[in-house]
Amino acid sequence: MKGKTIVLGVSGGIAAYKAAELCRLLQQEGATVQVVMTAAAREFITPLTFATLTGRPTLTTLFGNENESPLTHIDLAARADLFLVAPATANTLARLAHGFADDLLSATALAVTCPTLVAPAMNVNMYNKDSVQANLATLKQRGWIIVEPAEGELACGTSGKGRLASLEVIVAACRRALSPQDYQGRIVLVTAGGTREPLDPVRYLGNYSSGKMGYALAQAAWERGAKVTLISASQLQPPPEVELVPVQTAAEMLAALQERFSDADLVVKAAAVADFRPRAVAPQKLKKNGQIEPVVELELTEDILAILGRQKDKQLLVGFAAETENLLTNARQKLKAKKLDLIVANDVTRPGAGFGSDSNVVTLIYPDGSIKELPRLTKIEVAHCILDAIRILPGWRKTGQMGGAI
Ligand code: PMT
DSSP states (O other), X not given: OTTOEEEEEEOSSGGGGHHHHHHHHHHHTTOEEEEEEOXXXXXXXXXXXXXXXXXXXXXXXXXXXXXXXXXXXXXXXHHOSEEEEEEEOHHHHHHHHTTOOSSHHHHHHHHOOSOEEEEEOOOHHHHHSHHHHHHHHHHHHTTOEEOOOEEEEOTTSOEEEEEOOOHHHHHHHHHHHHSOOTTTTOEEEEEESBOOEEEETTEEEOOOOOSHHHHHHHHHHHHTTOEEEEEEOSOSOOOTTOEEEEOOSHHHHHHHHHHHHTTOSEEEEOOBOOSEEESSOOSSOOOOOTTOOOOOOEEEOOOHHHHHXXXXXXXXXXEEEEESSOHHHHHHHHHHHTTOSEEEEEETTSTTOSXXXXXXXXXXXXXXXXXXXXXXXXXXXXXXXXXXXXXXXXGGGGTTTTOOOO
């Protein structure tokens, strides 16, 4: 969101107080936030709160705004890269759906040409009312992005659908609305986390993967318009609107991928998959037995990428190589052996790289042998660089033929 201006319209419901935190989160993402409040919103929270957070005056009226152009709504609309109304009350939804222009928020909504989002919040019965649903349908049909409210306890004492969507969900929707939609129509499968191979009912063989790298890839692909399925052996919460398929073992990961592989355009395997598993899983917890040292016999797991590499048709296959030595040589061998279109070589011994960290340091290796070294970046930045690289692979134009329903 760096360099982007978000006009944040706040209307008058109890969730208006959450808009202050939303404002802060959007700024943390690099956006400049200009707040516009309705008269009703000012009953719940003061313009001073937003002015303090944003460092710029909060705009509340159509006319007479000091230091602003006389046509504030036109000027604001011209500056806006994104127009977001959060919370949007039933009244504000009605005014937006019917093209009212008698306050700054509604007039600006008519003047903007940028992407527009609403995040409704109200009592469950109000939300379910035909008129409100019809207004939402109208807005949706006209291209507004609706960030659906969540279900749960409501401030009025009832419970149901009507809570303002979580701020993370709203921020993610903003990121997607501001991103190039260059993965639109693509079906993307991402694997994440470390598989767990059971030894007995209470123990497993595992590794240190947190899932952060895979989740960042899933989020980045979703932001860029893809339909994303995350096949995950991690406990992390999935990004919003990404289908989550939880798995534990290498065999389960393979089965989940094979079920979806024929429809997929792209598979990115960031997961750390166990190469070995105990040959036998004990049905009961293994007990210590005097002085006898236990021996666990291992067998090879399925090499998922190698199997997909043999089955692939139009799909692009991207693997990772987690290495502690001979990074490029080992990664190149994996690229070739698994018939990959790209491999992400990851020296997991480098500071700020690999397992568990929020950043990563990787080198992209192409089938023609050329490489691209990336500096230390956050995992979401690394994910976007990988997606940029995939888009220029020769096989890219063969993808997207299924027109993945978004
Ligand atoms: O999850 P994080 O904490 O964010 O950490 C990120 C990461 C270090 C796990 C990630 O950046 C990474 O390097 N993932 C690959 C881990 C790995 O298993 O590398 P590998 O070199 O052992 O495997 C090579 C490739 O084959 C990988 O894409 C792997 O998913 C795949 N594989 C491996 C074994 C197997 N049986 N089947 C496979 O498909």
